[in-house]
Amino acid sequence: MSKTGARRNPLFAGLVAEKWARENGIVSLPVRPKEIAESLDILVQAKSDAAAGVSGMLLRHGDAFCICYATHIRSVGFQNFSIAHELGHYLLPGHPEHIFAGGDVHASHAGFTSSDIYEAEADHFAAALLMPDFLFDAALRKVGEGLAAVEAMSRLCETSLVATAIRYAQRTSVPAAVVLSTGGRLDFCFMSKTMQEFGSMTWPRKGELLPGGVATERFVRNAANVTEGHRAQEDGDLRDWFGCRKVAMEEEVLGLGPYGKALTVITTSTFADDDAELDEDVEDCWTPRFRR
Ligand SMILES: [Zn+2]
Structure with a gap:
């Protein structure tokens, strides 16, 4: 069986993101997913009329890729997470083959609530890319514990409270x-x-x-x-x-x-x-x- 048939693992997806961040010159917070996409020659576009529940999309046209991110939730954290989630589909082994199996458009439901394993992997990839262990842990030590720490890290990382709280649980x-x-x-x-x-x-x-x-x-x-x-x-x-x-x-x-x-x-x-x-x-x- 090819790579696409490998056992899927959301935590492994997080490790892939951290490795990517380490090897691609991410040295400070906040991590800016839009700039990462542009460095990979992926076009990034805001989409104000995304269907209900859709956080973003990855589109393929020949060898070119485009990320659309939903703007109906006007939070920079949500939008950063949506873009980073699509980067996960682009960079994770087996994802492009899977999400483009039926066509050139993939619509995502980012935010740790989808039961689809590929969506879960892209979520964990996004959280770890925006809050890589080697930057997050050191910053967390300076802000303490509990909800106040989650809020402080959310401001520092420009990530949503929900994504930051999950990352907090993983790293504290x-x-x-x-x-x-x-x-x-x-x-x-x-x-x-x-x-x-x-x-x-x-x-x-x-x-x-x-x-x-x-x-x-x-x-x-x-x-x-x-x-x-x-x-x-x-x-x-x-x-x-x-x-x-x-x-x-x-x-x-x-x-x-x-x-x-x-x-x-x-x-x-x-x-x-x-x-x-x-x-x-x-x-x-x-x-x-x-x-x-
Ligand atoms: Zn997705």
Whole structure:
């Protein structure tokens, strides 16, 4: 089987982007995907009338390529991500063969919500290209942890809050989780490596309801909190989210505006091998908290 038949892997796509950035003279933030496209002789055009949900397109005409990016969301971060996602389709092994199999136009749904593996790979490529590890990690160390750090990195990298939060979960050294939800249901949950070390956690999945009673669940009950961009911050317990042992944590939630999405950032300074707070009521530790 050819390269196109290789097992697809979104995390590998991120590594390809970082390698590309390292080998092609990316030395500071923000990374500018439009300039990268131009350096590859790819034409870049804004498209104000993209179909609903389409973030961008990669078009082929003979040997020439063009990236169109949607402008209905007027955020530089969203537009940068859309362009970087198309660069992923252009640069990732096996992608051109796949996306152009049925014609010369590929329409994308960037933003970590598509279940298509090629879209997921292009998303991870985009996040890693715009926020390569060798620049992101050093900058992150200067801005701390939690939602404020995500917001600071989003400004520095000119990336959307959502993409930055996911990258934060991938790169931070502290136990952290980021959750995107719409109308009280999960779009996704990403956990940092040190968060996953807690083990035996219920990993919330797409479409599930938020756990009853957690700060985010109460926050989104009032839709205006979300659409008007309010925020909340509360001390909580990891157990209420993930059904693990009791661990004190901080939960921060931010309404992302008219599209009805809320971003939650959960962080704790307790690591899985800090066993000082082993709790007394172990028996109800393993109750899954998420409802279908
Ligand atoms: Zn795509």
